[in-house]
Amino acid sequence: MSTGPTERTGPLQTVDRALDVLLSFDEYRTSWGVMELAEEFGLARSTAQRLLASLAGKGFLRADPDTRRYGMGPAMWRMAGLWERSGGLSALAEPLLAELARASGRTSLFCVPDGAHVRCIAAVSGSEGPRRSHPFVDELYPAHAGATSRAYFAFLDPAERRALLAGRPSARFSDLTPFDEREVEELFDTAVEEGYAISQGEYDAASRALAVPVFGGKRPVGSVSLVENKHSDHDDDLLDHLAPLRASADELTGLLSNRRPAPPTRRWRRGHGSRPSPRPTTP
Missing domain, CATH: 3.30.450.40 (GAF domain)
Incomplete structure (x- = not known):
């Protein structure tokens, strides 16, 4: 049975998974364990292990030998620096x-x-x-x-x-x-x-x-x-x-944030509504 036009298989699926892992890092998510990643992304443990090891091998992640967790690696810093300098x-x-x-x-x-x-x-x-x-x-x-x-x-x-x-x-x-x-x-x-x-x-x-x-x-x-x-x-x-x-x-x-912008009337963070804010009497 042929796959649909939007499905990702083989190398493309692997690339998508690798990018998803890299994009998952933020100020709250600073590292991944193998089992943790497998559960979060619905992967087999062996697949999660290969994915993390491959990213670490290219320098995008770094394995901590004591905790066996993977954090961001020096290639991330290098790419960010190149982007900013450009x-x-x-x-x-x-x-x-x-x-x-x-x-x-x-x-x-x-x-x-x-x-x-x-x-x-x-x-x-x-x-x-x-x-x-x-x-x-x-x-x-x-x-x-x-x-x-x-x-x-x-x-x-x-x-x-x-x-x-x-x-x-x-x-x-x-x-x-x-x-x-x-x-x-x-x-x-x-x-x-x-x-x-x-x-x-x-x-x-x-x-x-x-x-x-x-x-x-x-x-x-x-x-x-x-x-x-x-x-x-x-x-x-x-x-x-x-x-x-x-x-x-x-x-x-x-x-x-790598997402489509919301309409201008979206509610702003921490409870700010789409209704125009009252104009202050003194700026």
Whole structure:
């Protein structure tokens, strides 16, 4: 009996299984045992053993001689490094940022974590600014100041965030920079409740920013934001662009999670609904 057109047999099935194993690793799944893998994927023990041994032989996994478990190997690091040096995350984000910048007139940014900051790795200027004498790319945004960083740090597990940030000195960048740790935590809570972060002059006294988180699997991996000059006249409000900003972040989340993006009205993580969030009276 012939197989259907979508069925995988022989070498293709083996490749699919190997890729499924590699894609199963995340912050919660860091290793596999042979029997554990066989049960999870419905494989014979001998098949699971050959699959793990083959991946270890090519360096994608590494066998622990004491526990007899398989974790990620150096080939994963090498491939990730090659991907990032060829453009990687910034190349994925730039087309989405370009559309955001074109539609909104604002500058769009994609930032990823860098210690107690987020670092801008891609930026596309909008027609209405802000005008700057130095580039956005490679600029660091501190966790306690501004929407761009808040949209990432707010969605971290609170215990992880406290371990990273508690007790660190907080610089003042303007009169509007939140300084007290309790105040910063309240701003994180508000961002989680509303599903976005908004700021006005906390980091750059001349700028406003609106930002939403980007996820990779189950955890935040960065933020996408729109930035405008506080002193420019706009026909619309920055919050009018929240829906397309969320849609772009969701599409980037889909690309990073190897899944199709959900519609823009999807419910955001931690209880954020598709109904438009109330517009804050003070940004």
